[in-house]
Amino acid sequence: xxxxxxxxxxxxxxxxxxxxxxxxxxxxxxxxxxxxxxxxxxxxxxxxxxxxxxxxxxxxxxxxxxxxxxxxxxxxxxxxxxxxxxxxxxxxxxxxxxxxxxxxxxxxxx
Amino acid sequence: xxxxxxxxxxxxxxxxxxxxxxxxxxxxxxxxxxxxxxxxxxxxxxxxxxxxxxxxxxxxxxxxxxxxxxxxxxxxxxxxxxxxxxxxxxxxxxxxxxxxxxxxxxxxxxxxxxxxxxxx
Numbered sequence: 001x002x003x004x005x006x007x008x009x010x011x012x013x014x015x016x017x018x019x020x021x022x023x024x025x026x027x028x029x030x031x032x033x034x035x036x037x038x039x040x041x042x043x044x045x046x047x048x049x050x051x052x053x054x055x056x057x058x059x060x061x062x063x064x065x066x067x068x069x070x071x072x073x074x075x076x077x078x079x080x081x082x083x084x085x086x087x088x089x090x091x092x093x094x095x096x097x098x099x100x101x102x103x104x105x106x107x108x109x110x
Numbered sequence: 111x112x113x114x115x116x117x118x119x120x121x122x123x124x125x126x127x128x129x130x131x132x133x134x135x136x137x138x139x140x141x142x143x144x145x146x147x148x149x150x151x152x153x154x155x156x157x158x159x160x161x162x163x164x165x166x167x168x169x170x171x172x173x174x175x176x177x178x179x180x181x182x183x184x185x186x187x188x189x190x191x192x193x194x195x196x197x198x199x200x201x202x203x204x205x206x207x208x209x210x211x212x213x214x215x216x217x218x219x220x221x222x223x224x225x226x227x228x229x230x
Contacts, residue, residue, distance in 0.1 A: 051216035092215075093215040101149075101156060
């Protein structure tokens with residue numbers, strides 16, 4: 001299985017919206033509704049932000065939203081805040097109880 | 111509140127076996143609703159899924175690591191473990207343990223991570 005494809009970087013000004021894309025194949029992203037997104041601040045463990053493509057765990061602000069079209073999933077952060085600056089990773093179920101991560105996107109709040 | 115804590119040597123010699131344990135507290139590892147996973151992150155790089163185990167002992171491994179990985183579970187101690195054999199410098203990473211939800215596959219609880227360096 002190959003890693004999912006994410007852009008290395010993304011940026012936006014406070015208050016703006018930014019969307020991060022995650023491209024896979026029909027064997028992972030396109031084949032299942034089990035895409036999740038994780039936020040990781042430097043030196044910290046990843047934190048679950050979105051699961052099953054578009055669901056938010058309790059406590060995650062509704063500024064974070066997810067969607068999927070075909071083999072590409074996306075994470076949108078609306079109303080950017082300074083604390084949103086972090087690395088973001090997508091993850092997908094890839095069949096046979098396997099998971100695959102994206103390469104990660106560094107989000108900069110300008 | 112569920113907590114996961116990794117433990118094990120922080121330094122392993124090349125060609126030897128890396129061994130880590132994840133202790134779960136605040137919940138039972140024997141729950142039928144979850145898998146228990148290992149993920150790693152080389153310094154400055156992205157996350158890589160290593161594999162997972164069900165409380166019954168069923169295991170699932172990343173195909174790229176399968177020949178070198180063994181994950182086991184000890185339900186009496188509420189722990190699960192990782193062994194990675196024949197390590198090289200490329201295996202230097204922060205190793206995380208995490209809980210994977212059975213239906214949905216998301217990793218909802220993570221340990222803090224432990225850095226393992228492969229060096230002579």
